[in-house]
Amino acid sequence: MTEIRHIVFDIGKVLIHYDPDLPFSRLIPDEARRRWFFDNVCTSDWNIEQDRGRAWGDAEALLIERYPEEADNIRAFRQNWHEMVSHHYEDSVAIMLGLIEDGRDVTMLTNFAADTFAEARMRFPFLNRPRGVTVSGEIGLIKPDRAIYERHAADFDLEPAASLFIDDSAKNVQGAIDAGWQAVLFEGAEKLEADLRRLGVH
Template sequence: MNVVFDLGMVLIEWDPRHLYRKVFDDPAKMEWFLSEVCHGNWNLEQDRGRSWPDAIAEAVARHPAHAHEIALYRERWMEMVPGAIEGSVAILDELHARGAPLYAITNWNGETFRETRARFSFLDRFRDIVVSGDEGLIKPDRAIFDLLCTRNGLDPAQCLFIDDSLKNVKGAEAAGWQACHFTTPEMLRRELESRRLL
């Protein structure tokens, strides 16, 4: 079985609040900023391949009074990534030690992914990582799942996808994959044990 991981919030913690708690004194204002200015759909366009200068310009055009805070999203992006989810990394290492074929598909901007990859040596465990921002494709689009299989000669039915987003899990299943909705490392361990992968 090919085991295919999502990265953000499965193996690597990411949350813009880690940065913006330092920027905004008022939690309610921070939440407004992250829901109305640099919101999830705005960030997803960077994951799809939009350049950071274009992204910043678009957000500043909508909210010029927050130009400084918007610019920080890129300038201090790494502060959104406090570290690895160690329980999941331990599982990855066990799978690797057992010789499991390991792959990853991530919705991640190509530029910031390369910066992040330099921090986490466990990402070298993967035979291939499909990065949405480099491909112009994002989960849950079927094309990104098909790309991994085509590029690596994999049978979709022999791929198990692990993602914290239920929408992406459903996307993998629609592409003919097996899938697991990640909630905690402990839950993932139980799931992999039940499949005799651990």
């Protein structure tokens, strides 16, 4: 196995918390109705298109045309996004900052809408510490498409075989492996520490 020279972090659910239920448990208190809303209206498939670069106004208009009675809740998704990212994970952020302080080459690769990422960067200053970041919404590519891994490697001059990707999604981990990277599934800071030790990184 090639020695790891580059470490690439995902952001959501690895460094910062993300949970749409946080505001919507207040906006739609009935759990069954809230589940219906996320399963049928503001779905993961709908939200991922903003990560691919679709404007929020276009995304909202599309749903409001289909579900006019849900207009307020549809608009509330973006309006209350800040509540969905309620905090960061101190332990995994400490791992990332420790790697940077040790002189490791650390970058980030994330599925994130461009405007919400700009907001996240202001709220969580540690997101400015790595050497750089590829944001899906800024380049029109999303994980686990192979093209986004190739773009990140090219933009940051990474050798894929010497790059370790850390993500909470098994699909995204597999996407990195398919692109020739090494990768581990994030399941908490303790496992990440163990994975890094096993791979000779930390």
